[in-house]
Amino acid sequence: MTTEPILRTSDLGVSFSTESGTVSAVRGVSLTVAPGETLALVGESGSGKSTVALAAMGLLSGNATATGSAEVAGHQVVGASEPSLRALRGSTVSMVFQEPATALDPLTRVGAQIAEVIRNHRTVTAAQAATEAVDLLRRVGIPSPEQRARSFPFQLSGGQRQRVVIAMAIANSPKLLIADEPTTALDVTVQAEILELLRKLAVDTGTGVLLVTHNMGVVADFADRVAVMLQGEIVENGGVEDVLLRPEHEYTKRLLAAVPRLDVAGDRPAAPVGAGSADAAAGRPGAAPVVDLRAVSVTFGRGARAVHALQGIDIAVHAGETVGLVGESGSGKSTAARVALGLIKPTSGTVSLFGQDLRSAKGRDRRALRSGIGVVLQDPVASLDARMSVAECIAEPLAVHRRGMSSADRRRRIDEVLDAVRLPRTLASRAPRELSGGQRQRVSLARALVLEPRLLVADEPTSALDVSVQETVLEVLGELQDDLGFACLFVSHDLAVVQHFAERVVVMRQGVVEEQGTTGTTLLHPTTDYTRRLLAAVPVPDPVLQRQRRTERLASLAAVTA
Amino acid sequence: MSAVQLAPEAPGAPVTVAATGFRLAARRFRGNTLAVIGLAVIVVIVLFCFVGPLLYPTDQTHTLLEQANQGPSAAHWLGTDAVGHDVLGRLMYGGKVSLMVGIAAGVLATVVGTLWGSVAGYVGGWVDALMMRVVDAGIAIPALFILLVISAITTPGVAGLILILGLVSWLVPSRLIRAETLTLKNRDYVLTLRAIGGSHARAIGKHLLPNSVSTIVVAATFQVADAILLVAYVSYLGLGVQPPATDWGGMLSAGLTAAYSGRWWLIVPPGLAVILIVCAFNAVGDGLRDAFDVRGR
Numbered sequence: 001m002t003t004e005p006i007l008r009t010s011d012l013g014v015s016f017s018t019e020s021g022t023v024s025a026v027r028g029v030s031l032t033v034a035p036g037e038t039l040a041l042v043g044e045s046g047s048g049k050s051t052v053a054l055a056a057m058g059l060l061s062g063n064a065t066a067t068g069s070a071e072v073a074g075h076q077v078v079g080a081s082e083p084s085l086r087a088l089r090g091s092t093v094s095m096v097f098q099e100p101a102t103a104l105d106p107l108t109r110v111g112a113q114i115a116e117v118i119r120n121h122r123t124v125t126a127a128q129a130a131t132e133a134v135d136l137l138r139r140v141g142i143p144s145p146e147q148r149a150r151s152f153p154f155q156l157s158g159g160q161r162q163r164v165v166i167a168m169a170i171a172n173s174p175k176l177l178i179a180d181e182p183t184t185a186l187d188v189t190v191q192a193e194i195l196e197l198l199r200k201l202a203v204d205t206g207t208g209v210l211l212v213t214h215n216m217g218v219v220a221d222f223a224d225r226v227a228v229m230l231q232g233e234i235v236e237n238g239g240v241e242d243v244l245l246r247p248e249h250e251y252t253k254r255l256l257a258a259v260p261r262l263d264v265a266g267d268r269p270a271a272p273v274g275a276g277s278a279d280a281a282a283g284r285p286g287a288a289p290v291v292d293l294r295a296v297s298v299t300f301g302r303g304a305r306a307v308h309a310l311q312g313i314d315i316a317v318h319a320g321e322t323v324g325l326v327g328e329s330g331s332g333k334s335t336a337a338r339v340a341l342g343l344i345k346p347t348s349g350t351v352s353l354f355g356q357d358l359r360s361a362k363g364r365d366r367r368a369l370r371s372g373i374g375v376v377l378q379d380p381v382a383s384l385d386a387r388m389s390v391a392e393c394i395a396e397p398l399a400v401h402r403r404g405m406s407s408a409d410r411r412r413r414i415d416e417v418l419d420a421v422r423l424p425r426t427l428a429s430r431a432p433r434e435l436s437g438g439q440r441q442r443v444s445l446a447r448a449l450v451l452e453p454r455l456l457v458a459d460e461p462t463s464a465l466d467v468s469v470q471e472t473v474l475e476v477l478g479e480l481q482d483d484l485g486f487a488c489l490f491v492s493h494d495l496a497v498v499q500h501f502a503e504r505v506v507v508m509r510q511g512v513v514e515e516q517g518t519t520g521t522t523l524l525h526p527t528t529d530y531t532r533r534l535l536a537a538v539p540v541p542d543p544v545l546q547r548q549r550r551t552e553r554l555a556s557l558a559a560v561t562a
Numbered sequence: 563m564s565a566v567q568l569a570p571e572a573p574g575a576p577v578t579v580a581a582t583g584f585r586l587a588a589r590r591f592r593g594n595t596l597a598v599i600g601l602a603v604i605v606v607i608v609l610f611c612f613v614g615p616l617l618y619p620t621d622q623t624h625t626l627l628e629q630a631n632q633g634p635s636a637a638h639w640l641g642t643d644a645v646g647h648d649v650l651g652r653l654m655y656g657g658k659v660s661l662m663v664g665i666a667a668g669v670l671a672t673v674v675g676t677l678w679g680s681v682a683g684y685v686g687g688w689v690d691a692l693m694m695r696v697v698d699a700g701i702a703i704p705a706l707f708i709l710l711v712i713s714a715i716t717t718p719g720v721a722g723l724i725l726i727l728g729l730v731s732w733l734v735p736s737r738l739i740r741a742e743t744l745t746l747k748n749r750d751y752v753l754t755l756r757a758i759g760g761s762h763a764r765a766i767g768k769h770l771l772p773n774s775v776s777t778i779v780v781a782a783t784f785q786v787a788d789a790i791l792l793v794a795y796v797s798y799l800g801l802g803v804q805p806p807a808t809d810w811g812g813m814l815s816a817g818l819t820a821a822y823s824g825r826w827w828l829i830v831p832p833g834l835a836v837i838l839i840v841c842a843f844n845a846v847g848d849g850l851r852d853a854f855d856v857r858g859r
Contacts, residue, residue, distance in 0.1 A: 396757050400755070447754070
């Protein structure tokens with residue numbers, strides 16, 4: 001490397017002093033970012049990757065102590081005074097955060113927010129700054145930037161907001177851009193656009209980028225070099241192709257093996273599905289579906305402000321099969337799952353559960369129907385009542401539907417389901433907060449299965465989990481389905497997960513079913529443009545393949561616009 | 563208190579869980595010096611009022627004019643008032659009323675507010691709108707005005723005073739609990755329970771109430787502090803319990819004229835007692851709020 005690196009940390013360490021003593025979050029991290037180069041810092045939650053990024057900005061919280069050295073363009077950041085850091089931030093080094101909704105001031109027009117960043121570091125007139133702000137909005141690809149500069153953040157979509165955040169970050173042509181999970185809160189198609197934008201900016205201006213992410217597909221798409229972090233230390237550091245295709249460290253290998261890969265063509269490996277998969281794939285004529293949504297519409301609100309969340313959708317799930325419900329945010333997939341659960345009443349259309357109309361069933365019958373449903377929701381923290389023990393959480397469905405059960409029987413059943421989800425029985429008396437996210441989701445699964453349901457509704461059950469944990473949870477879920485033969489409605493935004501886990505897939509968009517069919521057909525040879533675009537936007541964790549996919553995607557986009 | 567909530571019909575080992583949550587809160591509470599001092603002050607004042615008369619018996623019913631208006635002495639540590647009652651003894655005697663009325667009224671306000679707020683928050687829709695407009699209307703009418711009107715009609719006893727004070731101060735806790743219920747009822751575990759057919763009663767009894775206990779307890783603490791102040795306030799205006807019974811506010815009221823003639827012992831002790839107990843309850847409330855602020859993590 002001939003050029004002087006823009007970011008150089010050597011033996012960087014960060015420790016936090018907390019109520020329960022000092023916790024060392026980052027130890028001995030040495031890395032460099034050269035101008036025009038993108039270094040991806042990857043790792044699972046708690047690995048310290050974000051802490052490194054914050055330390056490089058001098059933005060660590062008050063209870064943190066940094067040791068070692070972190071130099072940005074030759075300026076030492078560790079131990080630097082606040083005024084000198086302020087001069088550095090926003091001009092030499094700037095940051096793009098994960099959540100565009102909270103990174104912008106909701107009460108200030110976006111043009112003014114960008115102009116403020118410009119005027120913080122350069123002496124220009126307000127008019128000049130405003131003009132520059134419009135230019136920046138144009139550079140980050142916001143259509144009609146003159147009008148958009150006068151918009152408030154809430155008037156912009158999530159992707160546009162992230163573009164504004166990026167415009168603010170590049171306003172003073174920084175030498176280093178730190179992006180902390182810049183696309184994690186965005187849909188895949190928007191993610192692809194934002195990554196494209198960042199790449200273009202980095203290439204055009206020679207800005208060095210430190211990209212913090214957990215998504216190996218994003219790494220493959222964007223990074224030149226990769227540093228893998230595990231428990232506060234860098235375990236592997238090298239070129240993107242070396243690390244992703246020929247990993248050396250055991251942890252990197254495990255991490256990459258756990259990433260669900262989207263199969264793009266040809267044969268796909270056997271999914272961990274039940275014996276019913278062949279039947280299910282054939283559409284299973286004859287047998288009545290476990291849950292059947294017919295022409296279901298849901299409208300929230302009334303009159304001009306009404307939101308049509310679902311518009312006449314048909315979804316059926318048969319015994320033993322898994323149906324994946326995919327779509328971008330706002331597509332209505334979670335609403336559809338909640339209609340199936342009876343939590344939301346459809347405005348029109350019918351929902352039948354186990355062959356009975358949910359609306360005509362009353363009182364005792366309705367309760368009996370409900371006992372055949374198990375539910376796993378997304379948030380591992382909010383899914384379990386913090387004031388109950390694990391055993392109480394799992395036993396709750398028993399308390400509702402099997403009131404006569406003796407406490408000895410109940411305890412035996414709890415032990416059985418704990419075994420089934422591969423959790424040690426000793427966890428029964430623990431509080432949910434003492435468990436990890438993956439363990440909590442398995443407790444949710446145990447609770448869902450304790451009544452041996454015929455239908456399991458899982459709404460993004462693994463979205464909040466690290467990939468390796470996700471793998472275990474999905475494995476347990478698949479095995480249990482083989483044993484118990486329940487039907488599963490699996491809501492997810494992750495096409496790769498659905499491809500591996502579901503036999504059939506329903507693609508939703510803006511409240512309507514865009515396309516449905518067997519996973520093998522629909523996700524490999526989609527018939528609609530929307531599904532095709534959705535699939536093309538998913539980054540795969542293989543830099544060579546991803547480069548090819550990116551070129552194809554851009555070519556097809558150009559063909560559409562041309 | 564969370565142990566009590568969880569104990570009935572719970573399988574497994576609920577008590578240990580409640581205890582760990584409670585123990586964590588207790589540890590945080592112990593780390594808060596001001597709150598611990600507040601708790602100590604409350605304990606001392608309660609002992610002073612309820613056990614004190616046993617160790618320091620005084621006559622608080624008969625008028626003893628030959629002993630009237632004496633300054634502090636060995637026989638009467640805090641002197642005597644205009645009708646010859648020992649002031650230290652009267653401080654205990656009046657404190658009993660102040661504490662009883664204050665605590666009972668504070669608890670009553672919290673209970674009514676909790677029921678009202680949780681029903682409004684849980685049911686939602688037009689029921690919520692209607693119930694909250696009632697609260698808004700109630701808040702718009704000054705409590706003092708209501709108290710004056712009531713006292714013009716009737717002279718309340720201790721029970722009446724508790725009822726009246728409780729019923730004018732439930733409005734604020736009802737808003738607090740409604741907000742808490744709104745966030746809790748959309749938690750995933752409540753949705754899960756409803757999806758598998760759990761009843762509303764179960765959702766409220768097993769999830770909403772236990773999880774709002776901390777909010778309720780903190781609200782109750784502040785309510786008690788407010789109610790003690792309010793008792794002093796209404797008695798000072800002559801609307802409280804009638805002589806020979808008294809409370810700290812009544813003592814202040816009775817002693818006010820004497821204070822100008824230098825008999826400070828009629829004014830300073832009850833005044834200090836009110837300030838101390840109100841500050842102590844507020845400190846404990848602050849401590850409890852911080853201690854409970856670790857839920858769900």
